[in-house]
Amino acid sequence: MNRPTDVRELLFGDTWEYSPAPQSADFADYRDQYGHFIDGEFVEDDEYFESVNPATEETLAEFALADASTVDRAVDAARDAYETWQQTPPSERAKYIFRIGRMIKEKSREIAVLESMDGGKPIRESRDIDIPLAAAHFFHYAGWADKLEYAFPGAEASSIGVCGQVIPWNFPLLMAAWKIAPALATGNTVVIKPAETTPLTAMKLAEIVQEAGLPPGVVNIVTGAGDTGSAIVEHPDVDKVAFTGSTQVGKVIQRAVAGTDKRLTLELGGKGSNIVFDDAPIDQAVEGIINGIYFNQGHVCCAGSRLLVQENVHDEVVAKLQHRMETLRVGAPLDKNTDVGAINSKQQLDKITDLVEAGVEEGCELYQPSCEMPDTGYFFEPTFFTNVTPSNRIAQEEIFGPVLSVMTFRTPDEAVRKANNTPYGLACGVWTDKGSKLFNVAGELDCGVVWGNTYNQFDPGSPFGGYKESGFGREGGRQGLLAYLELDET
Numbered sequence: 001m002n003r004p005t006d007v008r009e010l011l012f013g014d015t016w017e018y019s020p021a022p023q024s025a026d027f028a029d030y031r032d033q034y035g036h037f038i039d040g041e042f043v044e045d046d047e048y049f050e051s052v053n054p055a056t057e058e059t060l061a062e063f064a065l066a067d068a069s070t071v072d073r074a075v076d077a078a079r080d081a082y083e084t085w086q087q088t089p090p091s092e093r094a095k096y097i098f099r100i101g102r103m104i105k106e107k108s109r110e111i112a113v114l115e116s117m118d119g120g121k122p123i124r125e126s127r128d129i130d131i132p133l134a135a136a137h138f139f140h141y142a143g144w145a146d147k148l149e150y151a152f153p154g155a156e157a158s159s160i161g162v163c164g165q166v167i168p169w170n171f172p173l174l175m176a177a178w179k180i181a182p183a184l185a186t187g188n189t190v191v192i193k194p195a196e197t198t199p200l201t202a203m204k205l206a207e208i209v210q211e212a213g214l215p216p217g218v219v220n221i222v223t224g225a226g227d228t229g230s231a232i233v234e235h236p237d238v239d240k241v242a243f244t245g246s247t248q249v250g251k252v253i254q255r256a257v258a259g260t261d262k263r264l265t266l267e268l269g270g271k272g273s274n275i276v277f278d279d280a281p282i283d284q285a286v287e288g289i290i291n292g293i294y295f296n297q298g299h300v301c302c303a304g305s306r307l308l309v310q311e312n313v314h315d316e317v318v319a320k321l322q323h324r325m326e327t328l329r330v331g332a333p334l335d336k337n338t339d340v341g342a343i344n345s346k347q348q349l350d351k352i353t354d355l356v357e358a359g360v361e362e363g364c365e366l367y368q369p370s371c372e373m374p375d376t377g378y379f380f381e382p383t384f385f386t387n388v389t390p391s392n393r394i395a396q397e398e399i400f401g402p403v404l405s406v407m408t409f410r411t412p413d414e415a416v417r418k419a420n421n422t423p424y425g426l427a428c429g430v431w432t433d434k435g436s437k438l439f440n441v442a443g444e445l446d447c448g449v450v451w452g453n454t455y456n457q458f459d460p461g462s463p464f465g466g467y468k469e470s471g472f473g474r475e476g477g478r479q480g481l482l483a484y485l486e487l488d489e490t
Helices: 007-012 068-085 090-106 108-119 123-144 172-185 200-211 226-233 247-257 282-298 311-325 346-361 412-420 435-444 478-484
Strands: 036-038 041-043 048-053 058-064 155-159 162-166 189-193 219-221 240-244 263-267 273-276 306-310 365-367 383-386 403-409 427-431 449-452 485-489
Touching: 036 068, 036 200, 048 108, 058 200, 068 162, 068 189, 068 219, 068 226, 090 108, 090 123, 090 172, 090 200, 108 123, 108 172, 108 200, 123 172, 123 478, 162 172, 162 226, 172 189, 172 200, 172 240, 172 478, 189 226, 200 219, 226 240, 226 247, 240 247, 240 478, 247 263, 273 282, 273 412, 282 311, 282 403, 282 427, 306 311, 306 412, 311 383, 311 403, 346 365, 346 403, 403 412, 412 435, 427 435, 435 449, 478 485
Parallel strands: 162 189, 162 240, 189 219, 240 263, 273 306, 273 427, 306 403, 383 403, 427 449
Antiparallel strands: 036 041, 036 219, 048 058, 155 485, 365 383
């Protein structure tokens, strides 16, 4: 007798349907036009650009376009504020930072909606992951502000000065929290630029900073594109640069600060591997694979975009992966049933499409589930390739989309060699029920983060960063303070 393999089929036959579960956006308050946030006030500019909702292709708001003179004004405000902020008692700095975190929590429902509207990610991810983690980073570094003498025993810690920070579009508010919170806790001031496609929640954060009563000039937010970021990086009165984004841009920034006394940290691209051994809990591993590559539409630097499966369980893993992917729902980011939302921009959609076409042309075998796709907006089906070799473009280049490359291995040594066969070194996952094997393999991987029997788990107390072309420096935890401090041995 043929038995149903799906609980839903067992209970409901072929009638399983999801009713729409839209999250209302009526309560989300945002302006039609935003200026820059400089010296505690919103200021207008001569030129503006539009930010588009990638799920509807409709304009959300206009944002001021900063030029070099605007960046000068923001850096001057940060420099003036630094003289006071560095002298503010650490316990008082902690109160401001904690207050910002608390206000993010209080406004989390609204901010989550704005994040999904501006970036395209599913509301479940914005609501349950991005915004809570952003608040948690402010709480975490509020706790460190008056404990720096214990963080680095035997050294006298002092602030650096004005920090120029440039953040990406995949986790807009979370990346702002990663950068701003440790800078403030260590007594520095900030000029930060959000990505041009996702500036909305950064300006909502500016409103929170203003409402929290943070002294003017301590946090300054300027909006714009690449030229604005360059003006921040190259400004002579910026003491420290922090950048999260593509490896290509990171190399440009590194050349720009070479020969100066600017401090620099870079968190760049990745081509992470999920390594599944034959003794792994396969069903659990499949969930980790799904989370590793289709979370946030694959717009994740540490995405597990390469799946390395031990040869004798390859067919089982691929079959279960296909079955699980048939349940993924692609659609409106504000629908609570959506698993995979909109690609962030038309430009990124075109890049993903080009690389997928390259995979097909190189002879890799394409699989995409039979999911319904929206008629408007920038969407791409969750995808994986089998019959992939390490030399294929899709196995080497960062796609930054919901595309997985599946390869096989026979021995742990081969798995490590294939995992390390990439210019990147940000994150990997290892799936096995043998603890000794997990730790042995993890120790051989050239990457900054290794997850064991899980993937994409983040905590503000845990450092994050990469090796090779994935950058240098760490964000999060005690180690995340180092980039914003001068340490003098006592």
